[in-house]
Amino acid sequence: MLQTSNGNMNQSQVENKRSMLTPEQSAELKQWLIAVALKRDKKSFALLFKSFAPKIKSFGFKQFNSEALANDLLQETMSLVWRKAHLYNADKGAVTTWVYTIMRNLSFDMLRKMQTNKEDCLSDDIWPIVDAHAADVDTEEFADHLLKQQLAKYADALPEAQKQVVRGVYFNELTQEELAQQLNIPLGTVKSRLRLALGKLRQQIEENS
Amino acid sequence: MIKHHPKHELLAAFVAGELPAALNIAISAHVELCDECQQAITLLTQAKADEVFSIEDESVFNNVEVDLDDDFEDLMIAQITSQKGDYVDEEPTVCTVEYAGKQVNLPRALNSVNWAKFQGVGKLSRARLDLDEGTVRSYLLQIGAGGSVPMHTHKGYEVTVLLDGSFEDEMCSYSKGDFIWLDQSFTHSPVSNDGCLCLTVADDAPVFTQGLSKLLNPIGRFIY
Numbered sequence: 001m002l003q004t005s006n007g008n009m010n011q012s013q014v015e016n017k018r019s020m021l022t023p024e025q026s027a028e029l030k031q032w033l034i035a036v037a038l039k040r041d042k043k044s045f046a047l048l049f050k051s052f053a054p055k056i057k058s059f060g061f062k063q064f065n066s067e068a069l070a071n072d073l074l075q076e077t078m079s080l081v082w083r084k085a086h087l088y089n090a091d092k093g094a095v096t097t098w099v100y101t102i103m104r105n106l107s108f109d110m111l112r113k114m115q116t117n118k119e120d121c122l123s124d125d126i127w128p129i130v131d132a133h134a135a136d137v138d139t140e141e142f143a144d145h146l147l148k149q150q151l152a153k154y155a156d157a158l159p160e161a162q163k164q165v166v167r168g169v170y171f172n173e174l175t176q177e178e179l180a181q182q183l184n185i186p187l188g189t190v191k192s193r194l195r196l197a198l199g200k201l202r203q204q205i206e207e208n209s
Numbered sequence: 210m211i212k213h214h215p216k217h218e219l220l221a222a223f224v225a226g227e228l229p230a231a232l233n234i235a236i237s238a239h240v241e242l243c244d245e246c247q248q249a250i251t252l253l254t255q256a257k258a259d260e261v262f263s264i265e266d267e268s269v270f271n272n273v274e275v276d277l278d279d280d281f282e283d284l285m286i287a288q289i290t291s292q293k294g295d296y297v298d299e300e301p302t303v304c305t306v307e308y309a310g311k312q313v314n315l316p317r318a319l320n321s322v323n324w325a326k327f328q329g330v331g332k333l334s335r336a337r338l339d340l341d342e343g344t345v346r347s348y349l350l351q352i353g354a355g356g357s358v359p360m361h362t363h364k365g366y367e368v369t370v371l372l373d374g375s376f377e378d379e380m381c382s383y384s385k386g387d388f389i390w391l392d393q394s395f396t397h398s399p400v401s402n403d404g405c406l407c408l409t410v411a412d413d414a415p416v417f418t419q420g421l422s423k424l425l426n427p428i429g430r431f432i433y
């Protein structure tokens with residue numbers, strides 16, 4: 001079980017047992033990650049960090065049999081969680097699954113570095129994280145993906161407030177209601193920011209094509 | 210139509226990151242083409258993540274401080290959050306290889322892998338992947354139209370992923386995307402009428418079993 005927001009792992013619970021996350025805990029993790037994605041919220045990140053840290057260290061220690069390397073894995077994994085949060089797509093899976101793939105990939109590359117003379121990083125091509133269908137150049141999904149990439153490029157030039165709503169709706173796939181709640185602003189504001197942002201984006205895409 | 214898939218245990222080990230790179234690449238190459246296994250991978254990954262993140266048994270830390278001390282932890286958090294959250298997911302390039310006069314797209318899993326030059330004997334031509342994994346060796350293998358591989362068996366396992374074209378052996382015919390796992394209990398002699406491109410992984414040189422073919426043993430070592 002992951003720690004919840006109110007904190008400490010109850011020592012008496014730390015025994016040979018497993019328990020899955022409750023739906024509430026999963027929702028909480030998702031909320032924190034989305035807050036990092038949209039607002040680079042450091043507090044939410046710290047909560048995510050404290051939830052995952054003991055498990056990542058434990059996983060790393062089993063892989064490398066070294067506390068120092070387990071700490072490296074923790075730092076690298078959580079760094080990517082921070083830097084990639086805006087790419088997390090809640091529709092494609094739980095936060096735990098997303099963090100697991102990041103951790104597994106890093107750990108594979110680290111192990112490979114230790115066991116061979118190779119410095120190659122194969123993992124992200126073996127287990128693509130965000131979109132697995134790069135080869136299906138013809139599929140709609142891929143066209144969608146390209147459009148998203150284009151959109152992402154242009155969206156970066158938007159003012160921060162508009163960028164947040166575009167990312168929330170198109171990348172994290174939140175509804176406008178969820179987004180309003182998440183950003184703690186009225187629904188009407190979300191709608192008007194989105195309208196403004198889309199106007200600008202359309203203009204830019206037209207100018208560039 | 211893909212008919213041959215990695216078995217469940219193999220997919221589970223793939224998801225857990227427990228296999229050598231060459232096998233991971235072979236499985237990934239199949240999964241990229243196979244919706245069925247993609248779905249299986251999604252479920253297995255979810256299950257594995259639940260397992261890893263729900264273990265309450267911290268006994269692994271018998272000799273290790275379980276909890277990072279707070280200062281250390283806070284320092285790490287501060288260090289991480291001082292970075293920009295600007296990760297851009299680059300569109301992966303699609304690598305191709307020329308074979309039978311055409312360009313064929315290679316699986317994404319090969320994007321960061323180098324391989325030696327193709328070297329041929331008769332209708333067979335192969336290039337060894339530079340993965341540096343000891344006895345586990347992998348190749349891109351081309352069989353020209355009408356080409357065949359002499360009857361052989363394996364000391365360990367042999368995996369073939371068909372990337373393009375088709376071939377037959379005594380048991381089946383295979384088409385693009387098929388993932389074929391053989392171990393020492395099988396012997397086979399693949400024949401490709403129209404030519405094909407494969408990715409092969411073997412953990413030991415195959416042993417040729419039939420009369421004349423024994424003379425071809427050096428070819429066996431050449432192919433796998």
Ligand SMILES: [Zn+2]
Binds near residue numbers: 211213243244245246
């Ligand atoms: Zn399959």
